[in-house]
Amino acid sequence: MNISDIRALTPIVQEYAYFQTSGFSPTLEPVIDEVERWARYQNRAPALPEVYTQMINLFEAARGKVANALGADADEIVLGENATIGINIVANGIDWQPGDNLILSTHEHPGNRIPWYNFVQRYGVQLRFVNVVHDEEQMLHEFEQLIDARTRLVSISHVSRRTGQRLPVKALTEIAHQREVPVLLDGAQSFGAIPVDVHALGCDFYAFSGHKYMMASQGTGGFYVRRDRIEWLKPSWIGSHSQKEMDLDGHMTLLDEAKRFEFGTRNLADQIGFGKALDIWAEIGWANVFAAIAAYTDRLKAALLTVPNLIVETPLPYEQSSGIVTFNIPGIGAAALSARLLDRDHILTSTLEANSDSLRISTHVFNNDEEIARLVAALLRIQESGY
Numbered sequence: 001m002n003i004s005d006i007r008a009l010t011p012i013v014q015e016y017a018y019f020q021t022s023g024f025s026p027t028l029e030p031v032i033d034e035v036e037r038w039a040r041y042q043n044r045a046p047a048l049p050e051v052y053t054q055m056i057n058l059f060e061a062a063r064g065k066v067a068n069a070l071g072a073d074a075d076e077i078v079l080g081e082n083a084t085i086g087i088n089i090v091a092n093g094i095d096w097q098p099g100d101n102l103i104l105s106t107h108e109h110p111g112n113r114i115p116w117y118n119f120v121q122r123y124g125v126q127l128r129f130v131n132v133v134h135d136e137e138q139m140l141h142e143f144e145q146l147i148d149a150r151t152r153l154v155s156i157s158h159v160s161r162r163t164g165q166r167l168p169v170k171a172l173t174e175i176a177h178q179r180e181v182p183v184l185l186d187g188a189q190s191f192g193a194i195p196v197d198v199h200a201l202g203c204d205f206y207a208f209s210g211h212k213y214m215m216a217s218q219g220t221g222g223f224y225v226r227r228d229r230i231e232w233l234k235p236s237w238i239g240s241h242s243q244k245e246m247d248l249d250g251h252m253t254l255l256d257e258a259k260r261f262e263f264g265t266r267n268l269a270d271q272i273g274f275g276k277a278l279d280i281w282a283e284i285g286w287a288n289v290f291a292a293i294a295a296y297t298d299r300l301k302a303a304l305l306t307v308p309n310l311i312v313e314t315p316l317p318y319e320q321s322s323g324i325v326t327f328n329i330p331g332i333g334a335a336a337l338s339a340r341l342l343d344r345d346h347i348l349t350s351t352l353e354a355n356s357d358s359l360r361i362s363t364h365v366f367n368n369d370e371e372i373a374r375l376v377a378a379l380l381r382i383q384e385s386g387y
């Protein structure tokens with residue numbers, strides 16, 4: 001398998017210039033085949049010991065593959081339905097007291113805001129936002145001013161979903177840890193797009209999705225819990241399969257591993273498909289994937305900069321960037337622009353918050369140079385003729 005094969009495994013590219021990986025990527029065809037294969041196998045007799053055991057073994061193998069891709073150990077990985085599950089488990093795993101505070105960034109996705117906003121209402125937790133700016137030193141300085149003795153957690157994106165900017169998360173984590181504050185990184189936009197090594201980053205928690213850069217099914221993802229944080233995190237979402245043992249007097253011991261936070265009957269076939277996606281990327285080679293995404297976004301930025309009046313909001317140096325390039329054209333609203341690109345040019349992009357003029361182009365290794373040329377030609381035409 002080579003990087004150039006990915007386009008052929010992504011049929012949607014015949015119809016659209018698909019610049020929406022950061023929302024939902026198409027699922028790789030072999031992943032769909034794998035999910036179907038194991039769903040059919042399971043349906044032979046789901047409760048038959050050999051079928052059940054085989055499904056669990058493959059599910060556990062997927063956990064190992066996720067751990068490998070993240071630089072984690074398998075016992076630190078929770079497989080769940082999406083990235084937000086991990087954020088909620090951490091959020092509900094802390095004994096919040098009125099007056100405690102939490103630090104987010106100004107670029108967080110609703111998935112890393114709404115769980116906390118809920119806690120503002122329930123527990124009187126105060127939210128503090130560090131401004132995302134291109135100048136990392138300034139961000140770090142502002143962060144140091146925000147963090148104090150009542151800060152219980154930092155929950156921040158590894159890569160901004162608005163502009164694709166890589167936030168200086170290693171340095172932020174070091175500052176937080178000097179004050180004994182744990183750090184949750186929202187990796188929805190980084191896992192599969194840029195190199196991630198959670199042990200090297202030093203973070204305490206890392207939430208990720210399978211349906212974006214991994215090109216696995218919707219309903220896959222999960223989170224990493226650093227081994228020493230497994231016991232620290234109060235178990236609020238647990239159930240059957242979380243336990244090692246239990247009795248009728250209310251005593252129980254939970255599993256030592258992070259999978260104590262998984263419970264009930266799971267969708268094993270989709271997670272096995274997630275494992276298949278990881279096999280494909282590993283066969284291509286992560287270094288090749290990351291290099292291709294980097295080269296493509298560099299070409300995209302250079303092409304966009306030739307469009308008059310267009311402002312690229314994403315930092316230009318790739319070290320501060322990822323698979324996303326966001327821009328605006330003053331005077332042309334992003335919603336209208338996105339609709340025109342879709343209707344006339346079959347270019348699928350994403351707007352951000354309501355009233356924002358910013359348009360997000362998120363790219364993957366299946367995008368090609370014809371799509372960049374089509375986008376630029378469409379932008380020039382829209383500027384000239386209005387549609």
Ligand SMILES: Cc1ncc(COP(=O)(O)O)c(C=O)c1O
Nearest residue numbers: 082083084109111161186188209
């Ligand atoms: C930065 C970020 N965090 C969280 C999410 C939510 O991810 P999920 O749907 O996997 O919970 C998204 C989805 O776009 C995202 O971009």
